[in-house]
Amino acid sequence: MSSHLVVEFVVSVAYGVLSALIPIFNSEVYIVASQVGGFAAETTTAVGCALGQSIGKAGLVVALRRGVDLEVFRRRRDRPRKPAGTFRTTVRGWSNRMLGLLGESRWGVVVVFLSAAVYIPPLYPVTLAVTKTRMSAVVFGAAVLLGRVLLFLAIAFGVSALVH
Template identity: 35%
Template sequence: MGDALGWIWELLLSIGFGIGSAVIPVLNSEAYIVGVGVSHALDPLVAAIGVGVGQGLGKVVLFLAVRYRPDWAAKHKTKVPKEPDLTTRWGRFKERSARAAKKLLDLIGDAKYGVPVVALSAFAGFPPLYAVALIAGASRMRVLVFAITVLIGRVGRFALLALGVSAF
């Protein structure tokens, strides 16, 4: 009984950290998993599952925030972005970044490529999942499809990391 209760607390602690790290980029979930694996303070696999679930929940919150609050920017004073100066390296970089974000939005909203892009982001971290969650919220992707894809990708990523660290 005590061992099962300990796992529940470990899982809840890890879910909490996962939610925090999903919305606050400074909190690094990979460092948390490595720290747990090295210190053996928690069961690494339970922590990995908890962080994966928490990250999935947190990214769904970001997704829903964009999906259901699209007027937020309009209600707040925002500066109108200047056209980038294409004669400078920084201006060309900003222009390419804007085109890449537009292309990513189109891919995520596409029925054929949306799930693979989100799965790659959730598992491999490229493109960054934080940005993908925000872009997916503005796309036509369904929330359930997004949530399941992120959950599977994140739990897989952290479980492999936990098993790799605990092997040493």
């Protein structure tokens, strides 16, 4: 493996951790930009970001379970929600039902995997909800890793195919 690929991977892991902790740093956008700009290989970028996000999300679960009070992670809404259309209402209903399954030993890991792979329910609330369950942070991290690797590889290779 060349040193260039190692640097790409390390930078991608670091960006993945950053994006796991601060949602404004979006891994999907980073992956798309890396492929459009042609400055990173698909696999190193996708797997690196997935690994970084898994580390960051699992670390967040551990920190929150140990009682770390992170004001940044509290949700604040000063304005009322806009009325949702039929599609958004349906997706929100699925998300809420799936969040309810997180505490069940046979469905919790599946919900985390689906959240990481297809965004339903969104991974951020799933991460916060997992802290109230008995799911191991290692199992949670592994489910996030598998789901994110599949998603990020699809994004990286899809964009690369469109651009090149």
